[in-house]
Amino acid sequence: MIKKQLKRPLIICSTLFLLINSCNSKKDLSSKDAQISLGKFIFEDKRLSSDGKISCASCHIDKFAFADTLPLSKGVDGQFTNRNSLSLVNVGFYSHFMYDSAASDLALQALIPIHKSNEMNFNIYAYEKLLTLDDFAQDLSHKAYKKPITAALIGQSLKSYLSSLVHFHSKYDLFVSRNDTSLFSKSEQFGYFLFFGKGQCASCHRPPLFTDQKHYNTGFDTFDIGLYAHTLDARDKFRFRTPSLRNLSVTAPYGHNGAYPSLKDFLTVHLNIQNHPHDMPSINLLIQEQSAILDFLKTLDDSCYMQH
Ligand code: HEC
Numbered sequence: 001m002i003k004k005q006l007k008r009p010l011i012i013c014s015t016l017f018l019l020i021n022s023c024n025s026k027k028d029l030s031s032k033d034a035q036i037s038l039g040k041f042i043f044e045d046k047r048l049s050s051d052g053k054i055s056c057a058s059c060h061i062d063k064f065a066f067a068d069t070l071p072l073s074k075g076v077d078g079q080f081t082n083r084n085s086l087s088l089v090n091v092g093f094y095s096h097f098m099y100d101s102a103a104s105d106l107a108l109q110a111l112i113p114i115h116k117s118n119e120m121n122f123n124i125y126a127y128e129k130l131l132t133l134d135d136f137a138q139d140l141s142h143k144a145y146k147k148p149i150t151a152a153l154i155g156q157s158l159k160s161y162l163s164s165l166v167h168f169h170s171k172y173d174l175f176v177s178r179n180d181t182s183l184f185s186k187s188e189q190f191g192y193f194l195f196f197g198k199g200q201c202a203s204c205h206r207p208p209l210f211t212d213q214k215h216y217n218t219g220f221d222t223f224d225i226g227l228y229a230h231t232l233d234a235r236d237k238f239r240f241r242t243p244s245l246r247n248l249s250v251t252a253p254y255g256h257n258g259a260y261p262s263l264k265d266f267l268t269v270h271l272n273i274q275n276h277p278h279d280m281p282s283i284n285l286l287i288q289e290q291s292a293i294l295d296f297l298k299t300l301d302d303s304c305y306m307q308h
């Protein structure tokens, strides 16, 4: 079903777009979709954190494709997260979540930051109690589920909201739907051929999500152990899930540790790491080729987020 949908990205995008207009999240969402509205309400609710200052939206800001602009995000009491915030665009199509795939269910994943001491440091049952006294949330819960809100429904509503963040509105998507290379400039076209050819990028950053959802040790970090923390398989040390390359223009800084403010600098390191046991193939690109790839990457920016 999902595969079938992914083959027709523009169609689902425009249907959902008309339904909820999630591009401009300030507008009220359709009352027909109470699950999504309740999820959005919870996503933006700062009462979900122990100091009352942090909501999901503090680290996943809509105009930055639901990522943020800091190397590491700020949680409660000025604490920082261990990794760079991930964009939540198209996250409903993923089968596992986070750089180290710590969770495989979006409703459960959504509850993890609530309990993390350096993120929201709160408790889902305490929040459930708060919501039972909230008329607006209760009303939506009755519309959505025909029953009062529960901890499980909080996770379910967040999942519904996150799954509605579907965006395939980039120049690249237009090119795919029309099969028209004239939409690209010369340099974007050259970058496109390199991305799918000599550069080997698409073998890991596979369209349409621009991730294969697999894990690799790309060799630039020897501090964060990545996937190994969950599998305890020595081969998984320093392996991280391939990130999507959509909307890179608004998701700086780059790398799971957010150490690279510029895409150009990140790419230089990503492609030129040597003397390291890692999973990256050897990719030798000339300076002009790297610059064409950077131009192509811009075609993956969604028109939605570039208006801001
Ligand atoms: C303090 C900042 C912060 C807060 C608050 C926060 N997140 Fe995140 N979120 C992150 C970071 C950082 C990551 C990447 C973590 C990693 O990969 O280890 C992330 C990852 C995710 C992912 C995985 C995305 C993917 O591509 O796999 C989802 C889904 C998510 N957050 C949803 C939420 C929801 C829902 C809330 C609120 C209940 C929330 N986040 C609150 C910082 C935050």
Ligand code: HEC
Residues within 6 Å of the ligand: 195, 199, 200, 201, 202, 203, 204, 205, 215, 216, 217, 218, 240, 241, 242, 243, 244, 245, 248, 251, 253, 254, 255, 256, 257, 263, 266, 267, 270, 271, 279, 280, 281, 283, 293
């Ligand atoms: C072997 C798989 C693989 C190949 C081939 C590959 N990448 Fe990556 N890429 C990754 C992984 C894994 C990461 C995450 C690195 C990290 O932060 O730990 C990544 C990260 C990135 C990022 C940073 C994204 C962000 O938001 O931080 C960019 C940009 C990128 N790759 C572009 C490219 C380009 C362009 C090519 C081809 C020239 C390429 N990659 C080839 C696996 C790959």
